[in-house]
Amino acid sequence: MDQTSKARGELDRLGQSLRVQLIALIADLTIRVHLRRLSLDEPKVADPREPLRYHYSTSYQGNRPATVTAAETASRATFLLRAAGWDVTASQEDDEGILWTVIVARRGGSDIRILTSEDTPAVAFRGQTPVVALCP
Numbered sequence: 047m048d049q050t051s052k053a054r055g056e057l058d059r060l061g062q063s064l065r066v067q068l069i070a071l072i073a074d075l076t077i078r079v080h081l082r083r084l085s086l087d088e089p090k091v092a093d094p095r096e097p098l099r100y101h102y103s104t105s106y107q108g109n110r111p112a113t114v115t116a117a118e119t120a121s122r123a124t125f126l127l128r129a130a131g132w133d134v135t136a137s138q139e140d141d142e143g144i145l146w147t148v149i150v151a152r153r154g155g156s157d158i159r160i161l162t163s164e165d166t167p168a169v170a171f172r173g174q175t176p177v178v179a180l181c182p
Contacts (some may be wrong), residue, residue, distance in 0.1 A: 060175040061086045061102035076108030092177040105172040109167040120147040122127040123160045127151040
């Protein structure tokens, strides 16, 4: 197996691992889940300088149950991610008058961001693998 094939295999493994983690979070934290909207089609160019470097990235938006607060959603997300071995931080961000709780998780170069707010039932998920050069 050549260097390019090994690098692509590792990137694909990282992408699949990220998708599995996101599926678990989405299924636990949101209702009326439509996972076909969570796709990792092909790696995207993350850095156009030579050699080209690629990563997988995806996003998903769902809604939390009406009986669950944003604070409970953030707490549960933090618990699930830490239990899975992710380093987790939480912060607050104001976006045009909506105060979001932002959970950021990092593990092995991959990142997950979860945004939730008391102002809306929406829960946004964003995930990204590390950037990998596919050719030497």
